[in-house]
Amino acid sequence: MAIRKLVKGRENAKQYLIDNEKDRDEIVNKVQSFLGVEKE
16 A cells, blocks of 8 residues: 555656646756766
8 A cells, every 4th residue: 555655656746746847857867966977
């Protein structure tokens, strides 16, 4: 049961990022900055 909830949460998170481009871009930029990755 816990595995199903975990998978469902992951699916919901992926769909949220697909539906919310602005939030996705902000997260990507912050992670890249934290990791020291050059932005394209």
